[in-house]
Amino acid sequence: MSEFYLRTESIKQNEILNLSVVNAADRKILDALKSNEPCLLEGSRGTGKSFLMRVAELELEDESSANVTVFVPFNMSSLITTEDNLQFYHWMMAKTLKYLLNKLRKKGVVVSSLTANLLSNDESDTEDGVQVSLKEIVKMFEDSYKGNSTLDISSLPDIEDVKEAIQIICEENSLDKVVFFFDEAAHVFRPEQQRQFFNLFKDLRSPYISCNAAIYPGVTHFGDSFELIHDCAYKKLERSISESDYLQYFKDIVFKQSDDRLKADIDRQRDLFNTLVLSSGGNPRMLLRTLQDLSKFNTSNVNAVIKSFYRNQIWIEHTELGDKYKGHQGVIDWGRKFLENSVIPRVVDYNNSRKEKGIDESTIYFWIHKDSPEAVKEALRLLTYTGIIRTVDTAVRATRAELGTRYEIKYGCMISLESSPHGESPEFYKNLSIKKFPEFGKNHASYSGSDVLLEVNDELQYKESLRSLLEKPIDVLVLLTAWQKEKLKAAGIQTIENLHTNTEESLIEKIYGVGPARARLMKNAANAELLEYISG
DSSP, rough: OOOOOOOOSSSSSHHHHHHHOOHHHHHHHHHHSSSSSSEEEEOOOSHHHHHHHHHHHHHHHHTTTTTTEEEEOOOOGGGGOSSSSSSSHHHHHHHHHHHHHHHHHHOOOOOOOOHHHHHHSSSOSHHHHHHHHEEEEEEEHGGGGGGGOOOOOOSSHHHHHHHHHHHHHHHTTTTOOEEEEEEEEEEEEOOOHHHHHHHHHHTTTTEEEEEEEEEESSSSOOOOSOHHHHHHHEEEEEOTTTTTTTHHHHHHHHTTTOOHHHHHHHHTTTTHHHHHEEEEEEEHHHHHHHHHHSOOOSSSHHHHHHHHHHHIIHHHHHHHHHOOOOGHHHHHHHHHHIIIIIIHHHHHHHHHHHHHHTTOOOOOOOEEEEOHHHHHHHHHHHHHHHTTTTEEEEEEGGGGGGGEEEEEHHHHHHHHSSSSSSHHHHHHHHHHHHTOOOETTOOOOGGGGGOOOOOOHHHHHHHHHHHHHSSSSGOTTTTHHHHHHHHHHHHOOOOOHHHHHHHHHHHHHHHHTTTTHHHHHHHHHHHHHHHHHHHH
């Protein structure tokens, strides 16, 4: 099978547009990301949020040299652990300014001594001086998980000085605006980080600044001062399997990365490919992962991969969240049990009863009463984060005109229960009806046990979980190749922390036969994988 890019971080900037497929819904999102209004883009893991932001970034630069785009990855946020109550705000500020100055330097934009002085409280009056100071602050924050950092943030500027500096830079260099793209906006299990992020997001508002950020469904905490309706354009990155262009859209995405043999297989067995596309429920990464797992493109292999991935792997990855973050383990485990033992059997029974009666109807939907226990809602929110379910709509009237939320179960999770998923899929898909769904009222018996679940946001518990994660062996990083793991272990790099603390230079020195280019590839791949693992 072809080898696919599973993460945007692995794709070179000059290859992004060649790999992009943009439909009408994507274009609306891109227009929002390129507008003067701040935009939040919400989507589950693997839906392509980072990729779309990269496309918007490149389009803005192509449209006008007066646009300065700055892509700021916040995936290191998991490692920040200091006594500073505004630790994340200060780290974000330093990181954002560091990436801004990097971009200005690449574009050949002049930063005057006045502007440099505004960007630093340590009286630096040169761009180089400010950049060194910011780099040191960022590094101290990102090493703070080791517990031995004393952070001096006195050189960080005030937010109003930052906005004034950016205005001066734009006016002195005939620039229209600076557009920030914040990726991995804040760690999903650290609500206080998220609240601080949205404070900065709102504080950066200016005629010369536009901010965009990628966020996750169900697990984002905006804080008291940020309002979705008033403070941003809010877009959801969802691809419904019922959309008319859904199957062709995903074929185009796959063909962008496929070799000629796979293209021929797909064209020859289009229905088989469609079963895989529908199973992914609109998630490009899941589709590419299942395609990559096929040794041969035929019915028996497709059935086996669908059963393996959607019966087992997708659930294992959800459960691992609880293993990583002990404070959430109870609600994560309960949510899986609720879906597997109560919701899915109810949906299966409904579908079987319709089939027995000769009624051409099937469903992958269920409804939860708006006044259901809060722990139940939290468990469902975490299931939307991992992409096992999707929130279709809220305030939906069901029996007795009661209001609640309608959810969609991943198509692959339902069809994988069949002995022959591909054999059942065409008829099952044709008969899908969003109007039919089992209902779970506010006091449903299946909520039993949820009343003892408590949401834990304790920072100390998070720190303990982080330490435990960093001590895990590199074997848990599933997307590192066997060759990479073998080479790393031979060099004495056994744990996630060992890998994180090694630089490209030390990898070159420790691993025989690894030059600068391969060392950078290994380090980048390892960083992306370990940070996604740490981040849930």
